[in-house]
Amino acid sequence: MLTSLSIKNFALIEQLDIRFSNEFSIITGETGAGKSILLGALGLVLGRRADLTSLKDKEQKCVIEAHFDIQPYALQPFFEENDLDYEETTIIRREILPSGKSRAFVNDSPVNLQELQELGDFLLDIHSQHQTRELTDEAYQLQILDALAGHQDLLQDYRARLSRYKAIRSQLKQLLSEKDALLKEQDYNSFLLEELLAANLKDGEQEELEAAFERLNNVEFIREALDKSIMIANEEQIGLIQNLKEVKATLLKIAPLSIEYQDLSDRVSSVLIEFDDIADELQRHSEALMSDPEQLELTNQKLQNIYSLQKKHQVNTVAELLEIQQSLDQKVVQADDMDSRIDTLNREETELKESLNGLAETISANRTKAAPVLIGQITEILAELGMPNARFEFDIRPSETFLPLGKDEAQLLFSANKGTSFGLLKKVASGGEMSRIMLAVKAILANYTKLPTIIFDEIDTGVSGEIAHKMGDIMKKMSRKMQVFAITHLPQIAAKGNQHYKVFKFVQGETTVSELKLLTNEERIVEIAEMLSGKDISDSARNHARSLLMD
Structure with missing residues (x-):
């Protein structure tokens, strides 16, 4: 329930701090005194959007703070889901800055407007003539029946399964679309994959093939260079090896004379050993070298195939071709994997569809049983409110599709007078009749659900006398189970309240100020x-x- 409200710098209110009881509270005041301002402030607490016109002093920020006792509403799960600190006395604060920016806090934790609106739905129901129209909404009519049927656990199970069912159908649609696209490409992907597999590619082989090609394609040139090098090295009189041997022999003669000569002699010996080994290697290469036109052709074909594949796939290396080969292999296999996933989802979809149909049938049966009970209670209350001939009928029809609240489509039909046929509530009920019907519905719901604090904003419009007395009695009876506020112009209703607040305005200096006072x-x-x-x-x-x- 709403325990206190603090308003600072909002519309005509400079500063207001007021506490409320948990019973039936009346709010009265002349037209234009500021009752709408009070509702506007509470609307901001509930998450309504704000703007700079809300500020009385444009240079100061507006702060609205509401304290709620939320212990009866079992809201711990909501606070946990939204990572908020749970307090039995919860404080909602809304700030509007001179810059136009708005901030909201729940127990000093910042929240966005959507979170604030969701929390507000559990705490406060501001019921105006405009909101009476929701009674004509099919979903709201079903919710009334559901409250009397008492099958919230079934509805919760149904909604959870429906959410999963929709998710599966969405996944199936996406998978089937992807599979269709894959199948269209599969032949081409298979061709590309076969082409790459036939090439029998190995990482690094391009470099090896290019080296082998150069070697095979230049056999004569290489042999000429090798033979000339061998000749220079091994010429009997002037070959490099013979000359190095002579240098070595000469230095050996002077090596004992100095360490420097000894080092030079050792270095020439090392060079001679290394060059001798090089000469042997040159000889082996020369002997191994032979012309192989067939191998040259095979190597060239392999290289040309690689170059062609690289050009087709717009890459530069065999490693990249191998990556493409792996990707194509996955795509080709993926279609087969999709079939398995689609089969699994189809089975789950079928199971969920069967369970949803079962739940929807039970929910519909419960509603069918609850409908005459609801109609009986509404007509009984309306008889007290001056509508003794009011008659209702619920037209509940099965739907072919799964709806958010089951598979029922429902219309509440109404007849206000004897001898008149039933018609849609929204078409045949007057504004005054709608107000009384809604009050009856709220009074009934108070016996079946934990309604939040409710504020009736001039729900008594269009009635007077004894009917006003009865409306006041109904609201007072509701207040035994919940906190009720009534903004009214009728003395019969105003007298029923446990507390009575008056909204009034007065001129203070050069400005008009609005106040709320407990009488x-x-x-x-x-x-x-x-x-x-x-x-x-x-x-x-x-x-x-x-x-x-x-x-």
């Missing part, structure tokens, strides 16, 4: 007397006001 018993008598007879209060009006308060 004393004497002040209530004056206020109700004014509602009965106007500003010039007669003794009879006072006495009438006292008698209303004593009822």
Whole structure:
């Protein structure tokens, strides 16, 4: 319930701090005194968007803070899901800065407007004439039946399964689309894969083939270079090896004379050993070298195949071709894998569809049983509210598709007078009738669900006299199970409240200020007397006001 409200710098309100009880509270005031301002402030707490016009002083920020006792509503899961600190006395604060920016906090944790709206739905129901129209909404009508049927666990199970069912259908649609696209490409992908597999590619072989090709393609040139090198090295008189041997012999003669000569002699010996080994290697290469036109042709063909594949796939290396080969292999196999996944999802879809149909049938049967009970209770209350001939009928029809609340399509039909046929509620009920029907519905729901704090904003429009008394009695009865506020112009209803607040405005300096005040018993008598007879209060009006308060 709403325990207190603090408003600073909002519309005509400079500063307001007020506490509320958990019973039936009345709010009255002249038209334009500021009742809509109070509702506007609460609307901001519930997550309505704000703008700079909300600020009384454009240089100061606006702060609205509401305290709620949320212990009865079992809201711990909501707080956990949204990573908020749970407090039995929860504080919602809304700030509007002079820059136009808005901030919202729940127990000092920042929240976005969507989270605030979701939390607000659990806490506060501001019911105006505009909201009476929701009674004509099919989903709302089903929710009323569901409250009386008491099958919220079934609905929760149904919604969870429906969410999974929709997710599976979405996945199936996506998979089938992907499979269709894959199948269209599969022949071409298979051809490309076979072409790459036939090439029998190995990482690094391009470099090896290119080297082998150069070697085979230049046999004569290589042999000529090798033979000439061998000749220079091994010429009997002037070959390099012979000359190095002579240098070595010469240095050996002077090596004992100095360490430097010894080092030079050792280095020449090392060079001679190394060059001798080089000469042997040159000889082996020369002997191994032979012309092989067939191998040259095979090597060239292999290289040309690689170059052709690289050009086709727009890459430069065999490693990249191997990556493409692996990707194509996965695509070709993927279609087969998709079939398995599609089969699994199809089975789950079928199972969910069967369970959803079963749940929907049970929910529909429960609603069918609850409908006459609801109609009986509504007509009983409406008879007290001056509509003795009101008749209702629920037209519940099965749907071919799964809907958010089952497979029922429902319409609440209404007849206000004897001898008239039933028609759609939204077409045949007047504004005053809709208000009374909605009050009856809210009164019934209070017995079946934990409704949040409810504010009736002039739901009594269009009624008076004894009917107003009855409406006040119904709202007072509702307040035994929940916190109820009624903004009213009717003295009969105002007198039913446990507390009575008056909204008024006055001029302070150069500005107009709006205030909300809790009235004393004497002040209530004056206020109700004014509602009965106007500003010039007669003794009879006072006495009438006292008698209303004593009822």
